[in-house]
Amino acid sequence: MIYLVRYGEIGLKGKNRRFFENRLTENIKKALQGIPGCSIRQLHTRNYVEVPEERAAEALQRLQQVFGIVSLSPVTVAGPDMAAIKDAALAEFSVLARPGLRFKVNTRRANKRFPLASQQVSAEVGAHILRSIPGLKVDVHNPETVLDVEIRDEAVYIYTQRIPGPGGLPVGVSGKGLLLLSGGIDSPVAGWLAMKRGVTLEAVHFYSPPFTSERARDKVIDLCRRLAVFGGPIRLHLVRFTEVQKELQEKTPEKLSVTLMRRMMFRIAEQLSAKRSALALITGESLGQVASQTMESIAVIEQVVSIPVYRPLITYDKQEITELSRSIGTYPISIRPYEDCCTVFLPPHPAIKPRPEAVEEAEKALDIPALVRDCLEKTEELVIDPENGS
Amino acid sequence: MRQIYLDNSATTPVRPEAADAMREVLLSDYGNPSSFHSLGIKAERIIKEARRQLAAACGVNEAEVIFTSGGTEANNLAVKGVARRHRKRGKHLITTRVEHPSVLNAFRALETEGFEVDYLPVDREGLVSPAEVIAALREDTLLVSVMHINNEVGSVMPVAEIGRLLKEKNPQTVFHVDAVQSFGKLPVDPRKWQADLVSISAHKIHGPKGSGALLCREGLLLEPLFHGGDQEQGIRPGTENTAGIAGFAVACRLALRDREENYRKMTGLKKYLAAEIKRQIKDTSVNGPEEGAAHILNVTFAGIKGELLVRFLAEEGIYVSTGSACHSRRPEPSHVLLAMGLSAEEVGASVRFSFSALTGREDIEYTLEKLEPAVAALRRMTGRKK
Numbered sequence: 001m002i003y004l005v006r007y008g009e010i011g012l013k014g015k016n017r018r019f020f021e022n023r024l025t026e027n028i029k030k031a032l033q034g035i036p037g038c039s040i041r042q043l044h045t046r047n048y049v050e051v052p053e054e055r056a057a058e059a060l061q062r063l064q065q066v067f068g069i070v071s072l073s074p075v076t077v078a079g080p081d082m083a084a085i086k087d088a089a090l091a092e093f094s095v096l097a098r099p100g101l102r103f104k105v106n107t108r109r110a111n112k113r114f115p116l117a118s119q120q121v122s123a124e125v126g127a128h129i130l131r132s133i134p135g136l137k138v139d140v141h142n143p144e145t146v147l148d149v150e151i152r153d154e155a156v157y158i159y160t161q162r163i164p165g166p167g168g169l170p171v172g173v174s175g176k177g178l179l180l181l182s183g184g185i186d187s188p189v190a191g192w193l194a195m196k197r198g199v200t201l202e203a204v205h206f207y208s209p210p211f212t213s214e215r216a217r218d219k220v221i222d223l224c225r226r227l228a229v230f231g232g233p234i235r236l237h238l239v240r241f242t243e244v245q246k247e248l249q250e251k252t253p254e255k256l257s258v259t260l261m262r263r264m265m266f267r268i269a270e271q272l273s274a275k276r277s278a279l280a281l282i283t284g285e286s287l288g289q290v291a292s293q294t295m296e297s298i299a300v301i302e303q304v305v306s307i308p309v310y311r312p313l314i315t316y317d318k319q320e321i322t323e324l325s326r327s328i329g330t331y332p333i334s335i336r337p338y339e340d341c342c343t344v345f346l347p348p349h350p351a352i353k354p355r356p357e358a359v360e361e362a363e364k365a366l367d368i369p370a371l372v373r374d375c376l377e378k379t380e381e382l383v384i385d386p387e388n389g390s
Numbered sequence: 391m392r393q394i395y396l397d398n399s400a401t402t403p404v405r406p407e408a409a410d411a412m413r414e415v416l417l418s419d420y421g422n423p424s425s426f427h428s429l430g431i432k433a434e435r436i437i438k439e440a441r442r443q444l445a446a447a448c449g450v451n452e453a454e455v456i457f458t459s460g461g462t463e464a465n466n467l468a469v470k471g472v473a474r475r476h477r478k479r480g481k482h483l484i485t486t487r488v489e490h491p492s493v494l495n496a497f498r499a500l501e502t503e504g505f506e507v508d509y510l511p512v513d514r515e516g517l518v519s520p521a522e523v524i525a526a527l528r529e530d531t532l533l534v535s536v537m538h539i540n541n542e543v544g545s546v547m548p549v550a551e552i553g554r555l556l557k558e559k560n561p562q563t564v565f566h567v568d569a570v571q572s573f574g575k576l577p578v579d580p581r582k583w584q585a586d587l588v589s590i591s592a593h594k595i596h597g598p599k600g601s602g603a604l605l606c607r608e609g610l611l612l613e614p615l616f617h618g619g620d621q622e623q624g625i626r627p628g629t630e631n632t633a634g635i636a637g638f639a640v641a642c643r644l645a646l647r648d649r650e651e652n653y654r655k656m657t658g659l660k661k662y663l664a665a666e667i668k669r670q671i672k673d674t675s676v677n678g679p680e681e682g683a684a685h686i687l688n689v690t691f692a693g694i695k696g697e698l699l700v701r702f703l704a705e706e707g708i709y710v711s712t713g714s715a716c717h718s719r720r721p722e723p724s725h726v727l728l729a730m731g732l733s734a735e736e737v738g739a740s741v742r743f744s745f746s747a748l749t750g751r752e753d754i755e756y757t758l759e760k761l762e763p764a765v766a767a768l769r770r771m772t773g774r775k776k
Contacts, residue, residue: 209701209705210698210701210702210704210705211698211701211771211772212701213697213701245771246771249770249771249772250770250771345772
């Protein structure tokens with residue numbers, strides 16, 4: 001089975017096009033790893049991916065998760081003569097034909113040495129189908145099915161399906177970002193959206209044993225395994241955060257603990273980013289969703305870092321985020337009921353509009369550089385491979 | 391690090407003697423007991439011998455032992471097996487609100503099949519009153535199911551009294567006792583209890599998981615849960631778990647050998663731990679009756695989250711548990727403690743310590759040493775500031 005793989009906007013990127021195309025081809029190869037007998041050919045701003053017939057469905061499913069792919073078509077390849085084209089067209093139709101089906105044939109002729117003009121090819125192929133399968137109708141204005149015939153220098157491609165891909169840019173073309181991954185519903189979706197714009201993802205998770213369960217840690221690893229399906233292996237930094245939590249509990253006002261905790265996380269994440277050459281932090285924040293995500297809170301939290309912070313979900317509703325989370329398969333992992341640091345220490349009434357002066361005053365009780373250093377020293381690093389298949 | 395395992399009501403480590411017996415079966419006596427050749431006969435004999443031991447241990451006939459995959463299956467087979475087989479005789483069933491989920495959810499499933507179930511309340515100590523059981527009886531009551539020892543708080547139900555009163559008033563009503571927590575600790579005596587069905591399990595007495603039995607009075611007909619060959623008289627078809635059954639028999643023999651002495655020892659440990667907790671840590675209370683089962687101690691530590699204490703103690707190598715799963719996003723506080731009248735907050739602050747014959751005094755000392763600081767730290771860190 002051969003899939004014609006189209007990519008959209010990366011075809012437009014001028015001189016960088018080669019770079020983008022090569023990255024996409026690489027990513028497709030990686031996505032198909034484990035399916036023996038696949039081959040990829042890059043030709044005229046397209047990829048032709050040949051996969052073994054018996055694993056075509058699985059390959060398609062994997063291709064549909066490769067960012068940068070706009071659409072895919074399973075194609076029949078024919079030689080440059082009308083008899084072969086007609087046979088192939090008929091074969092395509094034999095599976096979808098039903099009485100009354102309205103269709104049209106759409107021919108593009110890039111190979112100008114081909115003796116017939118596009119119109120003529122369409123007419124002949126259409127007539128052949130009508131003759132061979134009784135009960136069909138040609139309808140050029142409002143067809144139910146379009147049979148595409150592309151006559152190119154190297155071959156003729158015939159297809160009827162156009163399967164949507166995920167769109168976006170190939171992972172790896174944009175640079176590296178560090179995702180703050182909590183284990184909830186939002187942050188994995190934010191990471192997925194960043195990958196969709198070509199970002200290579202690393203992730204940082206803050207955990208506070210024994211306040212948080214070892215199962216919460218497993219959950220974050222599983223989320224990375226899921227996300228890695230879309231963008232390749234993910235380097236996960238597990239930061240032991242217990243000391244910071246203890247200090248915050250003991251030395252700072254309860255109302256501000258969430259703000260202060262987030263500021264500590266950002267500081268540590270910024271240091272990790274520098275070490276790992278990441279160019280941005282990525283968070284799952286969504287405006288107004290919880291106390292730490294009001295405009296005031298976000299401003300006060302972001303103050304402590306100079307690295308750009310991307311918030312792909314900032315204007316999304318919970319409903320929209322949940323839907324995305326389901327469609328990318330992180331939802332069932334996210335809803336596993338283990339506490340993370342945010343829930344164990346959540347005060348009953350966190351400040352919704354923390355004032356910067358109050359926050360800075362509260363932080364005077366802490367030795368921040370020492371805490372950050374301590375956390376970085378205790379950080380564990382794992383490389384998480386994608387989950388198999390699915 | 392030292393390991394102190396105080397979660398024996400959840401499961402127990404397998405005794406080396408039981409593991410040895412199982413290894414032998416897995417590697418050498420692997421024949422199918424239904425086969426005609428000598429390997430099959432060898433396996434059949436192993437099961438026969440195990441059946442003889444278990445029957446003797448419980449004072450029943452060998453034909454009354456039905457091997458199952460454990461307590462959950464035994465409970466399901468008892469509850470659903472009676473209700474479905476005898477539905478023509480009636481549709482009323484009685485149980486308590488503090489049963490194990492494998493009993494409670496079996497009854498809930500039967501409700502969807504048109505049965506009517508009374509879930510009887512318990513008192514502050516987790517005990518059901520025999521008088522209430524009798525009062526709930528109807529002419530068409532098919533089955534009464536009451537556990538012997540409650541797995542969360544260790545209350546010991548008056549099953550003998552319930553059995554006697556029940557059979558006086560309604561001899562036709564089948565009586566089932568879930569004895570998974572008591573087998574090997576207190577005498578399990580179906581005849582004395584006048585129980586028609588009794589569930590027991592291997593992994594609570596240092597035997598393997600995946601092995602248990604339902605003791606079923608001769609002549610009582612049950613609808614099987616699934617269908618297959620004629621193993622276990624056709625009531626529980628499927629190739630026998632010879633290794634699991636062999637391990638069960640060994641564990642049973644060892645548990646019963648020193649049962650009384652072990653029980654006395656555990657009683658002492660429980661009393662000591664309870665007294666010291668009350669003495670050393672303020673705002674604590676013991677759940678369940680003072681004279682409850684020797685191996686289960688359930689304590690509420692006001693102001694903490696039980697789940698966090700479990701993890702704090704695990705860092706010190708001490709393994710305990712909360713009554714049942716209880717977490718922040720989907721709170722499912724223990725149905726047992728709630729039925730006993732505890733508030734949701736108290737339930738969330740409760741932890742269960744459960745002992746076995748292998749628990750020693752020094753384990754309790756070590757636990758006490760670590761417990762007070764852990765509770766204090768938790769109260770300080772997660773408690774509300776003034």
